[in-house]
Amino acid sequence: MGKKRLHAIMIGFCYQGHVIPFTNLAIKLASSGCVVTFVHPEFVHHMLAKADGVNVAEADPFIRARQSGLDIRYTTISDGFPPDFDRIINYKQHWEAIFLDFPSRVDELIGNIINSDDEAFEHFLVADTSYSLPATIAHKYNMLNVSFWTQPALVFILYYHLDLLRERGYFPVQGDEENVVIDVIPGIEAIKIKTKDLTSNFHDWDETSITRRIMVEAFEKVKQADFILINTVDELEHEWVSAMNQKQPTYAIGPVNFSKLDVPKSLWSKTDCAEWLDSKPRGSVLYVSFGSLAQSNQQLAEEIANGILLSGVHFVWVIRDGADMLPDGFANESKERGVIVSWCNQNEVLSNPVIGGFLTHCGWNSILESICCGVPMICYPFFADQPTNRKLVVDDWKVGINLCDGTSVDRKEVAEKIKELIGSETSNSLRGEMKRMSSVVHKALDEDGSTHTNFHRFLEDLWAKAATGATHTHG
Template sequence: MPTASPAHAVFFPYPVQGHVASALHLAKLLHARGGVRVTFVHSERNRRRVIRSHGEGALAAGAPGFRFAAVPDGLPSDDDDDVPSDPRDLLFSIGACVPHLKKILDEAAASGAPATCVVSDVYHVLLAAREMGLPAVAFWTTSACGLMASLQCKELIDRGIIPLKDAEQLSNGYLDSTVVDWVPGMPADMRLRDFFSFVRTTDTDDPVLAVVVSTMECLRTATSAVILNTFDALEGEVVAAMSRILPPIYTVGPLPQLTAASHVVASGADPPDTPALSAASLCPEDGGCLEWLGRKRPCSVLYVNFGSIVYLTSTQLVELAWGLADSGHDFLWVIRDDQAKVTGRDGPTGVLPAEFVEKTKGKGYLTSWCPQEAVLRHDAIGAFLTHCGWNSVLEGISNGVPMLCYPMAADQQTNCRYACTEWRVGVEVGDDIEREEVARMVREVMGEEIKGKEVRQRATEWKERAAMAVVPSGTSWVNLDRMVNEVFSPRNNV
């Protein structure tokens, strides 16, 4: 019998912050737990951002068999690296990276360490891998419910539900009154407004919808496995339903907690409490916020972060600011530097009224980016005002932090629906940010009213279930081992 060559997984995540961070967690887990050789591919733009944020050492080979590479992402090279790529521009340009990625695969083969699979959530890359005769493994970085909602895109079109007939349907109640009750594994009272934001179009030739349909068909027909950053107790019903229409699915989340648990078992010690996983954060992180939190009482601080891509308007920023001030609670608020640039101001404080900054001295901490995982683990955090990106929701759940939900794009509407209605760990802020409502809801979730006690209790329960999933014999621990044996084992490459 020929000797099996070592498994070699080439990772290329969609090159934005949330996708890169979770993919790097998975890559390092496979390398540490499964002995898988890894080549982790950044876009050239993100490579520059990592180096500027963390230094050249962040992309150095930290362990034998783990290396970083980079390819162009198809965007003009003179773009401002500090401003996140426009999601639509990136979506339509990223196919240009495929020839460069193929070159990396050819070089790996010539070096005697050929790739044995490609792991990505970019459908151009998954199709290219299949064309080259390599297993295409989809690491899908949304929630399971978000993926199942996306899988319904063609059916929604075929039933004439989308595209919308006219712009009035965005505001006349159509999104709320249109019930989508036929999706396996999902609640029968799902509304159209609970589906990904791409359904909110009137364009019969909408290019984003076309990409979503093509991507979902790629998952069904061109991939050999689908990996999800979730755990069975949280989304088991929808995962079971998807298992009937997709290739084998492996739930291995929450990835940060599974990484930490694996470190403990391997070394017998807790992992070092570093602010960030090297090369996962594309922005410099402000560790000073952790020192500030250390001076606050347990569960006394509201954490506010709308992620790495979405923007608030100037009006929304001002309304939110005064809502936080009027709530009476301390807060840690992330306002990205590029958010400030969009409003023509400089730095987090530049976008806010001077009176607000003065009034909240000592009670508020403003920063352009922070080590979110460490922040959400901190005892001082009492609640999380979030855009409901999946990494943020899962990190909130894993750390037992109740949420105030303000979804804005992509799968965030679906995540919000599940967080507020199915898991009951959050409350939705509503369609508009208004200071009185923000202040009321912060007091409700952070205070001793019945609603606040209920969401905190549910958050604590889900934290315990997440912890159970990542210990040895837990579902995600077992699923990771099974995935290594079934998808990444060297014997599969003989």
């Protein structure tokens, strides 16, 4: 009998910030010779299938991957609700189901996949760290357990030490202690992170909160993972990756969003912004894109829209479903200077030399893409990991500025910050730092760079551990 083939069963998370890197990790594994079964939540599949502005059947990276000869199998799994169930409005009900009922669905699906395989496979489970289910299921089916974290290593190590932070009184954060410096976690002594910079879960006092329960449980269970993959660059977060490596085998393999099978320019140009961009001066255009939750904030949308008008800059604004959130007359008043689109390929837009800045909610994917493309940022975080991401961008790496100093957004301040980012002395300083950081990331992505080396070291270690039959040595 020949050598077994590695078969990755991948359980994707349901938010876009997780789906994109998870998809690219699947392609990366398949490109390295693994068989991949990618499991998507049914409602995410339906959402992508009806997306506006792009032919999903053409743009689907898995279709292109299979056309390139990669062995990627695709299936869906129900989260217990119909596709049109509003999971944002009913997030508590949705997450209760994910926490309590979803693991049994995953268990059944994985059992069926393994039992139906008629080839000699060494199965391993790759699941988002935000799930608590992998430890139990991997143990049941004697699979190696690979946890994939789609956010910064800094956020991972903070969550990993929740018990220590609770013991020292940092979790949950006291409302009047926003500026307390945290200096008790191994590996982050050199960074002055304050309680205000912690993720939104650290500010949640409700111990019965479903989001808090899920995160606490997930980071207890991740301590049983055989391997941890983080979508970051070792050179950007070396101290924290190194500190985690002292606990469990941890590999910085990011940014995984840059794939040879990325969406062809012929597809994203259907949004009509490519030709428009190419007609503008270098560094003169502001790119604006927020996450889906941020887009539902009417007042924010109006203040940013009016701030853009006051600034007088050219812009591309991605609003997937919320163009009606903009002030009356904005589209007409700004049509000579801007383009509003429902979808675009963000990497392609950011890599265009006419883009001079990125107004962002500080999602980790967006930050990595902005760095790769050398575009400085204006940061306005909302929740989850975004406040911590902002701290990295503005305070530590100095490749961005804050949108506002308070909690509310004012159109005049928006205009001032846009003008500061595009065409000022501050802009020159930011661009210098961004150019240096972008160079570091691109070197990491080279064939002999840290990202490539770490990924192949992970595969070698995975094979070695699979050969011994040893699993679940942590916890």
